[in-house]
Amino acid sequence: MSAVISEHDARTQHWRDDFPLLSRQVHGKPLVYFDSAATAQRPRQVLQAMDDFYRQHNANVHRGVHSLSGEATDLFEAARRKLCQHINASSEREVIFTRGSTEAINLVAQAYLRPLLQAGDEILISHMEHHSNIVPWQMLREQTGAVLKVIPVTDSGELDLQALPELISERTRMLGLVHVSNALGTINPVREVCALARRHGITTIIDGAQAMPHLAVDVQALGCDFYTMSGHKMYGPTGIGALYGREALLEAMPPWQGGGEMIRTVTFEETTWNDLPAKFEAGTPNIAGAIGLGAAVDYIAKIGLDAIAAHEQDLLQFATDKMREIDGLRIIGEARDKASVVSFVIDGVHPHDLGTIVDHHGFAIRTGHHCTMPLIKRFGLPATARASLALYNTRHEIESFIPALRQACDMLR
Numbered sequence: 001m002s003a004v005i006s007e008h009d010a011r012t013q014h015w016r017d018d019f020p021l022l023s024r025q026v027h028g029k030p031l032v033y034f035d036s037a038a039t040a041q042r043p044r045q046v047l048q049a050m051d052d053f054y055r056q057h058n059a060n061v062h063r064g065v066h067s068l069s070g071e072a073t074d075l076f077e078a079a080r081r082k083l084c085q086h087i088n089a090s091s092e093r094e095v096i097f098t099r100g101s102t103e104a105i106n107l108v109a110q111a112y113l114r115p116l117l118q119a120g121d122e123i124l125i126s127h128m129e130h131h132s133n134i135v136p137w138q139m140l141r142e143q144t145g146a147v148l149k150v151i152p153v154t155d156s157g158e159l160d161l162q163a164l165p166e167l168i169s170e171r172t173r174m175l176g177l178v179h180v181s182n183a184l185g186t187i188n189p190v191r192e193v194c195a196l197a198r199r200h201g202i203t204t205i206i207d208g209a210q211a212m213p214h215l216a217v218d219v220q221a222l223g224c225d226f227y228t229m230s231g232h233k234m235y236g237p238t239g240i241g242a243l244y245g246r247e248a249l250l251e252a253m254p255p256w257q258g259g260g261e262m263i264r265t266v267t268f269e270e271t272t273w274n275d276l277p278a279k280f281e282a283g284t285p286n287i288a289g290a291i292g293l294g295a296a297v298d299y300i301a302k303i304g305l306d307a308i309a310a311h312e313q314d315l316l317q318f319a320t321d322k323m324r325e326i327d328g329l330r331i332i333g334e335a336r337d338k339a340s341v342v343s344f345v346i347d348g349v350h351p352h353d354l355g356t357i358v359d360h361h362g363f364a365i366r367t368g369h370h371c372t373m374p375l376i377k378r379f380g381l382p383a384t385a386r387a388s389l390a391l392y393n394t395r396h397e398i399e400s401f402i403p404a405l406r407q408a409c410d411m412l413r
């Protein structure tokens with residue numbers, strides 16, 4: 001490890017120290033966690049917030065007059081407030097807690113779009129969507145006779161913007177686009193696409209699962225109608241995420257699921273709905289999860305997304321340069337604007353075998369289709385290997401990855 005590299009890593013070492021899991025070993029080797037796009041590790045601040053909740057404040061929210069219930073409600077709503085400020089939503093009524101991005105997209109498909117769709121209406125998505133931004137629309141297509149259209153992706157892994165205008169028609173009702181591709185790292189020009197959609201009166205939903213840990217997201221500046229978030233990708237817990245929706249749209253929508261919390265009054269004859277955001281939060285929510293997510297937002301905000309992005313861009317460039325030196329290695333996804341995800345294939349080496357071998361050296365990478373089967377097929381591949389980098393990764397880890405990769409290649413070729 002050179003002096004320059006040590007200096008670079010030293011600047012971020014204290015971030016890394018926040019993540020207890022990173023000090024463990026795998027197969028007797030120090031763990032190198034390169035799978036944050038699948039799920040990130042949690043800092044002690046998030047673990048602490050959830051632990052405190054269960055030890056000190058656990059009660060159901062919005063229901064009790066007793067003190068604990070009030071405390072739980074305050075903590076839960078404070079988490080919503082943090083998320084609201086973090087994405088610059090104009091009101092907390094626009095932030096609905098969900099299980100994650102998948103549930104948020106399904107909510108929009110069923111509660112927003114389904115009642116508006118006629119057979120022959122069109123839904124536009126891109127070729128680089130995660131399955132969670134494909135399958136809910138296909139299900140809707142089966143239910144309504146709508147048509148699903150797909151914006152192509154270029155060989156470098158960018159959205160083919162030239163093809164977009166022709167795909168828009170008078171019947172386009174929804175445009176769904178991933179902000180940052182989990183499989184390629186591509187950062188899509190969301191603001192531009194949303195502006196185009198708005199000019200045509202098309203509603204937009206942006207899948208922000210992978211953007212939230214890397215980019216400062218301002219939903220008003222992006223100009224989207226809906227935006228989805230996943231707690232576990234942004235150093236928060238699993239099973240919690242959120243949907244941002246413009247208030248006017250959420251107000252006009254019917255509820256999605258029925259049950260407690262989402263009602264104002266119930267008789268056997270008739271039920272009336274609660275106000276936003278409760279209208280879309282039937283049942284007891286993931287209270288500790290939301291509080292953990294609030295702590296994750298605080299954590300990201302404290303470090304600052306600018307500092308995180310600068311560090312990750314440095315790692316991305318460093319990893320890309322080093323990995324390109326490996327004979328027969330090809331990076332899949334070379335967009336000009338990229339987050340810290342490196343998908344790659346190596347001639348004569350199956351990604352799964354590669355992943356298994358490097359795991360024995362302590363490296364956790366992902367191999368497969370990354371829940372983007374149509375995209376991986378578009379590149380004529382069965383699978384890729386993916387190293388996804390986060391704020392706690394270091395140049396040193398990348399440097400040590402290269403000999404592990406070379407050794408795997410020697411064994412497998």
Ligand SMILES: Cc1ncc(COP(=O)(O)O)c(C=O)c1O
Pocket residue numbers: 037038099100101102103130132133178180181182207209210229230231241371
């Ligand atoms: C781009 C993208 N969208 C959506 C999802 C699904 O998110 P969640 O697990 O929160 O439902 C993922 C998770 O891998 C993702 O990477």
